[in-house]
Amino acid sequence: MTEITFRQALQRGLREALDADPNVFLMGEDIGKYDGAYAVTQGLLEKYGPERVRDTPISEAAFVGAGVGAAVAGLRPVVELMSMSFSLVASDQIVNMAAKIRYMSGGQVKVPMVVRAPTGGGVQLAATHSQSFENWYASVPGLKVVTPSTPYDALGLLRSSIEDDNPVIFAENALLYATRGDVPDAEYFVPIGVADVKRTGTDITLVGWAHGIVTLMAAAEKLAETGVSAEVVDLRSLRPLDMETVIESVEKTGRALVLDENWRTAGFGAEIAAEIGYRSSDYLDGPVARVSGTDTPSPYSSPLEQLGIPQVAWVIDEIEKTYGI
Numbered sequence: 001m002t003e004i005t006f007r008q009a010l011q012r013g014l015r016e017a018l019d020a021d022p023n024v025f026l027m028g029e030d031i032g033k034y035d036g037a038y039a040v041t042q043g044l045l046e047k048y049g050p051e052r053v054r055d056t057p058i059s060e061a062a063f064v065g066a067g068v069g070a071a072v073a074g075l076r077p078v079v080e081l082m083s084m085s086f087s088l089v090a091s092d093q094i095v096n097m098a099a100k101i102r103y104m105s106g107g108q109v110k111v112p113m114v115v116r117a118p119t120g121g122g123v124q125l126a127a128t129h130s131q132s133f134e135n136w137y138a139s140v141p142g143l144k145v146v147t148p149s150t151p152y153d154a155l156g157l158l159r160s161s162i163e164d165d166n167p168v169i170f171a172e173n174a175l176l177y178a179t180r181g182d183v184p185d186a187e188y189f190v191p192i193g194v195a196d197v198k199r200t201g202t203d204i205t206l207v208g209w210a211h212g213i214v215t216l217m218a219a220a221e222k223l224a225e226t227g228v229s230a231e232v233v234d235l236r237s238l239r240p241l242d243m244e245t246v247i248e249s250v251e252k253t254g255r256a257l258v259l260d261e262n263w264r265t266a267g268f269g270a271e272i273a274a275e276i277g278y279r280s281s282d283y284l285d286g287p288v289a290r291v292s293g294t295d296t297p298s299p300y301s302s303p304l305e306q307l308g309i310p311q312v313a314w315v316i317d318e319i320e321k322t323y324g325i
Helices: 006-020 044-048 060-072 084-098 134-138 151-163 212-225 243-253 268-283 302-306 312-323
Strands: 002-005 024-028 053-055 076-080 114-119 144-146 168-173 180-183 196-199 204-208 230-234 237-239 256-263 289-293
Touching: 002 006, 006 024, 006 044, 006 076, 006 151, 006 180, 024 060, 044 053, 060 076, 060 084, 076 151, 084 114, 084 134, 084 168, 114 151, 134 144, 134 168, 134 237, 134 256, 134 268, 144 151, 151 168, 151 180, 196 212, 196 243, 204 212, 204 243, 204 312, 212 230, 212 256, 212 312, 230 243, 243 268, 256 268, 256 312, 268 289, 289 312
Parallel strands: 024 053, 024 076, 076 114, 114 168, 144 168, 204 230, 204 256, 256 289
Antiparallel strands: 002 180, 144 237, 196 230
């Protein structure tokens, strides 16, 4: 095992995929000469050349659409957006083309492409560069939506996403790029649609994904100091969604909290909470607790921005209010 950053894990995943399959290529704004907005593609242009690491014009609709066409033609494009917010410009290409072609062709035409994008706030990029639309894309049949929280998962899930024959939205929370973790030195894959229990416990189940897992793991440590044993379940992908692992955990602990760093209204956390309530109501000691980001645009000011992102104290307070523990 080697300790690397989340950013390095993604870069290694791209290198391994490029080495393994000549049909894999990368494209996006400033991913070549500039090394990418978050330096994930640093050095790849020099190694693989402009045919396989393609800088594009500033037109998300154009290069995401080109990615769909390349995938249909048999290639495996990995398209990088500078921000998940910018995916809105290419939403027609993603939702009405990439997600629908396989179904509308009766399964005859595959669309093996990955759309990578940094997502979420916390890095002072203000309202239009700090949004998370994973929950929007998770509602679209035909897409897969992947949300890693650790370097291990980022590398393994990226490899699986690139090899998948369906379009994958690969959401990279911007607060995670510098986080560190161990990864195997040998090649490996993490299956899409399988949740992971990051910490075992007996008193309450904490459910989240992406950077929310960092917050939940810290909250679990705090809870342990007061004698509360928390189990942390990392969804890892929002579509397909592994509710079986969540339900198994909730029925063991009898309590549940769902953390969604996105806006609370119509957030994906509501979907998880509703499923838990519907499927495990006989096991619950109370209502499913929810912690979410605030229903506001993201401010540029760092102190104000932090007021809108869920904190460890919010989790602790919500558990005490809901369950009295």
